[in-house]
Amino acid sequence: MQKIDTYVEEQFADLPETEQVVALKEEIKDSMEEKAADFMLEGKAEEDAVNKAIVDFGNLAEIKREFQLQNAPQETSGKKKKQKEDMSTLNLGFSICGSGLIIALLVFVNMYYTPQEIWFVFPTFAILWWPVSMAFVWLKVRKRKVMQR
Structure with missing residues (x-):
């Protein structure tokens, strides 16, 4: 045929x-x-x-x-690892900047509307979990990179 x-x-x-x-x-x-x-x-x-x-x-x-x-993974595995490293660094930087802006907003709102009570500290602890979790991901990716060398 x-x-x-x-x-x-x-x-x-x-x-x-x-x-x-x-x-x-x-x-x-x-x-x-x-x-x-x-x-x-x-x-x-x-x-x-x-x-x-x-x-x-x-x-x-x-x-x-x-x-x-x-x-395809045999050929592009190096690219994916590099992208993962880049994304973890980008995510960490974004989370630090974003958390800083949110905390600054909370400080401003606290000081402008209720300066006699300091309450911005309490939501700050919750907001800080974002960059802390991204830092752990970033460290995990770096550790893998070091172990592969």
């Missing part, structure tokens, strides 16, 4: 010829040929059976995309 072979080869032409790609293509070809054989047993002509098998099999682009995603 040359048409199935040609179709599958065209769909996977942009992928490198690795063992996994060859095995995937063979599996897809076998499945399509079995489907076409089933259609021929039902009385369809060979060309119609092959066309129906290709259509019924579905979109190979989706299968190819999933295959690429499964094999």
